[in-house]
Amino acid sequence: MASPAGTRNECPIDAVLRLLMGPWTTYILYILRTQGPRRFGELKREVGGISAKVLTERLRMLEEARLVHRDYQATIPPQVTYSLAPRGAELNPMLDALKDIALRWQKEDSQAAAKQAAE
Amino acid sequence: MASPAGTRNECPIDAVLRLLMGPWTTYILYILRTQGPRRFGELKREVGGISAKVLTERLRMLEEARLVHRDYQATIPPQVTYSLAPRGAELNPMLDALKDIALRWQKEDSQAAAKQAAE
DNA sequence: TAAAGTAGGTACTTAAAAGTAACTAGTGCA
DNA sequence: TGCACTAGTTACTTTTAAGTACCTACTTTA
Numbered sequence: 001m002a003s004p005a006g007t008r009n010e011c012p013i014d015a016v017l018r019l020l021m022g023p024w025t026t027y028i029l030y031i032l033r034t035q036g037p038r039r040f041g042e043l044k045r046e047v048g049g050i051s052a053k054v055l056t057e058r059l060r061m062l063e064e065a066r067l068v069h070r071d072y073q074a075t076i077p078p079q080v081t082y083s084l085a086p087r088g089a090e091l092n093p094m095l096d097a098l099k100d101i102a103l104r105w106q107k108e109d110s111q112a113a114a115k116q117a118a119e
Numbered sequence: 120m121a122s123p124a125g126t127r128n129e130c131p132i133d134a135v136l137r138l139l140m141g142p143w144t145t146y147i148l149y150i151l152r153t154q155g156p157r158r159f160g161e162l163k164r165e166v167g168g169i170s171a172k173v174l175t176e177r178l179r180m181l182e183e184a185r186l187v188h189r190d191y192q193a194t195i196p197p198q199v200t201y202s203l204a205p206r207g208a209e210l211n212p213m214l215d216a217l218k219d220i221a222l223r224w225q226k227e228d229s230q231a232a233a234k235q236a237a238e
Numbered sequence: 239t240a241a242a243g244t245a246g247g248t249a250c251t252t253a254a255a256a257g258t259a260a261c262t263a264g265t266g267c268a
Numbered sequence: 269t270g271c272a273c274t275a276g277t278t279a280c281t282t283t284t285a286a287g288t289a290c291c292t293a294c295t296t297t298a
Contacts, residue, residue, distance in 0.1 A: 012221035013145055013214065021140035023256080026132055040275055051257060056276060076264055077274030090220055095132065097213045102131035105206070142286080159245055170287060175246060195294055196244030 019065050024050050025058055029088060029095075032068065037083035067091070138184050143169050144177055145214075148207060151187065152214075156202035186210070 020026055024047055031046050032038060038046070044055055059082060062068040067088035073079040139145055143166060150165050151157060157165070163174055178201060181187040186207035192198040 011146065012225045013218050015225070016217060016221045017136070017140055017145065020136060026136060027130065030130075030132075041273085052276060053258090053278090054256065057256095072275095075274090077266095078276090080275060087224070094213060094216045094220060097216060098135060099132050101209055101213060102135045106131045106134070160243080171246060172248090172288090173286065176286095191245095194244095196296090197246090197294095199245060
């Protein structure tokens with residue numbers, strides 16, 4: 001990935017998009033947003049299909065970016081709970097706006113496809 | 120990329136994010152948004168560092184998603200002009216909101232880093 | 239005559255990301 | 269006794285995306 005200095009490397013929009021882009025990421029945030037705090041195992045089951053490795057990677061990245069908060073209880077067995085941090089909640093209006101657009105486009109496209117099929 | 124059916128494959132937010140996520144994509148849209156319609160070669164020079172292959176890929180993808188409009192004039196040499204389509208403009212409020220958040224976080228983080236260094 | 243510009247396409251290589259499987263420690267349970 | 273549970277980690281393999289380099293046809297310009 002060349003991306004010479006002075007172009008997109010310093011673009012703050014890209015920095016945020018890079019957090020959201022990988023597979024599963026928005027889905028993880030969606031679950032924490034709508035279902036509330038979740039433990040590692042619950043999250044893994046609810047996301048469905050994600051490996052422990054990738055889930056850990058995503059959570060570590062989101063934690064480092066302070067979108068998600070990690071609460072570790074050193075009980076036996078250990079209990080780790082993830083929740084949406086304030087910064088994660090700041091994304092909500094943006095994600096809602098994005099969802100509106102995405103749903104509208106999806107609807108438009110399926111209507112166009114149906115019209116196409118009827119002709 | 121496993122992503123079993125019924126999870127993120129059908130998530131419309133992910134469908135839109137997948138359009139924006141690759142390197143260069145938001146930068147291409149940014150140029151069309153702020154500088155207006157641009158020809159292929161101009162775009163390539165202004166993005167700076169992108170290869171013709173990847174620029175073509177991105178433009179084809181954005182065209183297929185109807186975010187960008189491609190105007191081909193079969194002159195010699197051919198003249199191809201790309202412009203932001205209505206759908207591309209629909210993203211503007213969302214991208215502006217994202218930019219606000221991204222700039223705020225960047226500022227917060229650099230202030231925190233400066234404070235850290237001063238201690 | 240040869241280079242440069244037009245808008246790409248094609249083949250090949252490389253690097254990053256994702257997936258898979260096995261492993262950890264300590265306890266509860268059958 | 270041995271498996272399952274907790275929340276991961278590690279090593280290895282595969283897939284995907286991106287980068288590099290070279291090619292096209294036709295014209296203008298030096």
